[in-house]
Amino acid sequence: MDNLASMLYKGSGIHSIRATTRDLAEKGLGIMLDAVIIGAGYGGMGAAALLAHAGLMVVVIDQSLLVGGRASSMSDEEGYRWEYGAHSHRLADKGIAGELFRRLGDEINFLPRADDAKLIFKNRLWERPEGPLGYLRTPMLSLMGRLTLIRLLIKIKRSRPEDWYDRTLIEFYRASFTSREVEEVLPLLGISVMCPDPAKVSAGEVIDFIKRMLAAGVSVGEPVGGSVQLFNKLQFHIESRGRISLEEKALELIMENGRVAGVRTDRDVYRTDRVIFAARLPLLFEIIDQAAFSKDFLTYCESIENSSCLSFDFITNYPVSDIKGSILGVDIPLWARFQTNSDPSFTPQGKYLSTWGIMLPWGFDGDPEVVKATEKRLKDTISHLFPNLLPNLTRERKLVMQVMNGNVLTPRQSKPHRPEIVCDSVPGLYFVGDTVRGDGCSGDISFSSAMKAADSILHEKGLRT
Numbered sequence: 070m071d072n073l074a075s076m077l078y079k080g081s082g083i084h085s086i087r088a089t090t091r092d093l094a095e096k097g098l099g100i101m102l103d104a105v106i107i108g109a110g111y112g113g114m115g116a117a118a119l120l121a122h123a124g125l126m127v128v129v130i131d132q133s134l135l136v137g138g139r140a141s142s143m144s145d146e147e148g149y150r151w152e153y154g155a156h157s158h159r160l161a162d163k164g165i166a167g168e169l170f171r172r173l174g175d176e177i178n179f180l181p182r183a184d185d186a187k188l189i190f191k192n193r194l195w196e197r198p199e200g201p202l203g204y205l206r207t208p209m210l211s212l213m214g215r216l217t218l219i220r221l222l223i224k225i226k227r228s229r230p231e232d233w234y235d236r237t238l239i240e241f242y243r244a245s246f247t248s249r250e251v252e253e254v255l256p257l258l259g260i261s262v263m264c265p266d267p268a269k270v271s272a273g274e275v276i277d278f279i280k281r282m283l284a285a286g287v288s289v290g291e292p293v294g295g296s297v298q299l300f301n302k303l304q305f306h307i308e309s310r311g312r313i314s315l316e317e318k319a320l321e322l323i324m325e326n327g328r329v330a331g332v333r334t335d336r337d338v339y340r341t342d343r344v345i346f347a348a349r350l351p352l353l354f355e356i357i358d359q360a361a362f363s364k365d366f367l368t369y370c371e372s373i374e375n376s377s378c379l380s381f382d383f384i385t386n387y388p389v390s391d392i393k394g395s396i397l398g399v400d401i402p403l404w405a406r407f408q409t410n411s412d413p414s415f416t417p418q419g420k421y422l423s424t425w426g427i428m429l430p431w432g433f434d435g436d437p438e439v440v441k442a443t444e445k446r447l448k449d450t451i452s453h454l455f456p457n458l459l460p461n462l463t464r465e466r467k468l469v470m471q472v473m474n475g476n477v478l479t480p481r482q483s484k485p486h487r488p489e490i491v492c493d494s495v496p497g498l499y500f501v502g503d504t505v506r507g508d509g510c511s512g513d514i515s516f517s518s519a520m521k522a523a524d525s526i527l528h529e530k531g532l533r534t
């Protein structure tokens with residue numbers, strides 16, 4: 070599935086926005102590199118950019134045709150930009166991705182905040198409440214329900230995530246409240262960390278995010294132009310001191326005298342005493358024997374649970390809706406955006422893109438019948454709420470993909486249970502990505518672990534105290 074973006078690229082006739090990487094063979098090969106980074110997603114690119122920015126010589130390797138991993142993006146000859154599912158950044162410039170860019174002396178340009186975000190609840194479209202006052206006023210719930218919701222937010226604000234990582238949101242809720250009505254809106258808190266099921270999501274993870282959101286006063290930000298903006302900037306920083314090599318697969322971690330000594334790929338051998346593995350952890354065992362790791366580490370990797378989704382890009386010849394903000398499902402696990410309304414750079418003039426994602430049921434194993442039923446559920450909802458969208462499509466792209474390859478924030482996969490960034494059994498090996506112990510959720514875990522790995526390496530090299 071990690072390679073799905075490149076398979077998609079190969080099959081679609083779509084042209085990469087960045088298929089060319091600078092040929093810096095003389096820069097990387099044959100000499101001792103400061104670090105080799107395996108994986109060019111948010112995590113690997115983020116870590117490499119920070120190291121290159123600090124003056125270290127790095128090489129990033131990715132087996133795909135594109136940088137970006139699960140957040141990759143491509144443009145075609147007609148002027149459409151296709152994201153690998155719409156991506157936004159929690160807490161906008163006050164969030165974790167924003168912090169990484171600040172460390173680079175750079176920034177993410179976010180779209181102006183839209184004040185018309187919506188919720189889908191009981192088959193109706195509602196204004197999305199902003200902040201506690203918004204929750205107090207929302208007509209989605211009765212007065213009693215709204216008061217309970219406010220009390221729940223107060224309880225969240227006063228709770229410590231550490232006390233609740235191992236318990237679910239529903240346990241947290243039922244410890245103090247009984248309103249069935251409010252229970253029905255709990256998926257909204259869960260989907261804020263991409264695990265809408267209150268009986269599955271770690272209460273500690275929800276508490277951590279909601280507290281940070283209340284403090285920041287902003288929930289998400291969408292980058293102008295989509296994820297490509299971030300990857301272009303990261304690439305610029307990396308190429309100041311190193312290179313990115315695409316369509317190159319790491320095959321083996323080279324060990325000498327009990328520590329990392331390099332990486333063998335399907336093309337070359339790189340000498341380095343520091344390797345950052347920036348892909349989901351179970352893939353690690355393709356390049357190094359499991360015997361190098363502790364039992365706990367292996368058990369964690371085996372127990373990693375994925376989540377999958379169905380994503381649609383719909384193109385129409387007219388705008389269908391004037392909504393600029395994002396749309397989230399409360400009792401149906403979906404998210405959507407009328408992309409062109411807020412960022413016309415996604416489509417050629419006169420064309421309008423909307424992107425819709427819906428979670429597939431937990432434990433989805435590729436069954437086409439399940440995909441069909443989920444597609445029907447999504448399309449029935451769309452037909453009810455936006456009757457002019459589906460009959461007027463000029464183009465449709467459908468993807469089945471893994472959203473979370475290990476950061477479904479269940480108690481077992483919550484922060485304290487994910488492995489440390491500095492590998493304790495293989496000196497010179499670091500882990501980055503959304504399956505390791507970063508902060509936040511989804512892509513934020515990747516960016517956060519990237520900062521921690523870079524800090525560690527810079528500290529070891531005496532470049533940071």
Ligand SMILES: Cc1cc2nc3c(=O)[nH]c(=O)nc-3n(C[C@H](O)[C@H](O)[C@H](O)COP(=O)(O)OP(=O)(O)OC[C@H]3O[C@@H](n4cnc5c(N)ncnc54)[C@H](O)[C@@H]3O)c2cc1C
Binds near residue numbers: 130317348
């Ligand atoms: C539809 C969808 C919507 C999402 N929305 C959001 C969102 O709004 N906000 C958010 O924060 N997150 C979102 N996410 C999650 C986010 O995309 C991921 O958390 C993030 O992209 C993970 O980045 P990563 O660098 O950790 O890993 P990846 O993106 O998986 O990158 C790992 C890379 O390693 C490469 N690789 C693996 N093995 C090897 C090898 N042996 N040799 C060379 N290369 C190798 C792979 O090709 C891949 O490119 C979404 C995900 C999806 C699918």
